[in-house]
Amino acid sequence: MTMTLHIGDKNLSSWSLRPWLLLKQAGIPFTENMIRFGRPETRSEMLKHAPTGLVPCLVDGETAIWDSLAIAEYLAESFPEKRLWPEDKAARAEARAISAEMHSGFSALRTVWPMNFSRQGMRHIQPDAVRADIARIAAIWEGARARWGEKESGGGPFLFGRFSIADAMYAPVVSRFVTYGPVALPPRAAEWRDMMFALPAMKEWGEGAAREV
Numbered sequence: 349m350t351m352t353l354h355i356g357d358k359n360l361s362s363w364s365l366r367p368w369l370l371l372k373q374a375g376i377p378f379t380e381n382m383i384r385f386g387r388p389e390t391r392s393e394m395l396k397h398a399p400t401g402l403v404p405c406l407v408d409g410e411t412a413i414w415d416s417l418a419i420a421e422y423l424a425e426s427f428p429e430k431r432l433w434p435e436d437k438a439a440r441a442e443a444r445a446i447s448a449e450m451h452s453g454f455s456a457l458r459t460v461w462p463m464n465f466s467r468q469g470m471r472h473i474q475p476d477a478v479r480a481d482i483a484r485i486a487a488i489w490e491g492a493r494a495r496w497g498e499k500e501s502g503g504g505p506f507l508f509g510r511f512s513i514a515d516a517m518y519a520p521v522v523s524r525f526v527t528y529g530p531v532a533l534p535p536r537a538a539e540w541r542d543m544m545f546a547l548p549a550m551k552e553w554g555e556g557a558a559r560e561v
C-alpha cells in the first residue's frame with residue numbers, strides 16, 4: 349500500500365514542504381492529502397492522523413509518523429538504497445546536526461518571516477535576532493558546501509554533494525530567502541539556494557501554492 353503524506357497549505361506549511369520534497373527528490377511513491385488551514389474542520393481532520401493535531405504526518409499502513417524529522421528518519425530507514433543521509437560518518441554527523449539545528453532553532457526567522465511561498469518581494473523587517481539567524485544559516489550552507497559539496501559521495505550541487513535530508517530541512521528557508529529578499533549570501537550559499545529554488549519539485553510545490561492564494 350502506498351504511503352500517505354498529510355500536509356497543510358503549500359503556500360504556508362513550511363514543515364510539510366520538508367518531507368514532501370524529500371519523497372519527491374528520492375522518487376518514493378506516495379499519496380498526498382492536503383488539509384487546509386483555518387477551516388472549522390482543520391483540527392479534527394489533522395487529529396484523525398496525528399495525535400498532535402499538526403501536519404505533516406506520514407501514514408504507512410498501521411504506522412503514523414507525525415513529525416518532519418521523524419518522517420525523514422523513517423524514510424531513511426525504510427529506503428536505505430536512497431541514501432538519504434550522507435555516507436561519510438563525519439558528513440552524516442554534520443548533516444544530522446544542522447537538520448536538528450533547523451528543527452529546534454531559528455525561531456526569530458520563523459516567527460518574523462513566516463513562509464509565504466508564492467509571494468515575491470514581501471515587505472519585511474530585519475531585527476537583530478533575524479539577522480543573527482540569517483548569518484548562522486549562511487555559515488551552515490557555506491560550510492557544508494565548502495567541506496562536503498565536492499567531496500562527499502562523488503560530489504554534486506547539494507549541501508553534502510548528493511541530495512540529503514539536510515537539503516530538505518532547509519528548503520523552506522530557501523523560499524524565505526527568495527521571497528523576503530533576495531537575502532545577500534556568500535557565493536556558495538547563494539548558489540545552493542538558487543539551485544534548490546529551481547528544482548522541478550520546488551517549482552511543483554510553488555505551483556500548488558500559487559493555486560491556493
Ligand SMILES: N[C@@H](CCC(=O)N[C@@H](CS)C(=O)NCC(=O)O)C(=O)O
Pocket residue numbers: 356360361362363364385386390391401402403404414415416417
Ligand atoms: N515539529 C513539527 C511541527 C509541525 C507544525 O508545527 N505544523 C504546523 C504547520 S507547518 C501545523 O500543523 N499547524 C496547525 C494549524 O495551523 O492549524 C514537525 O516537525 O512536523
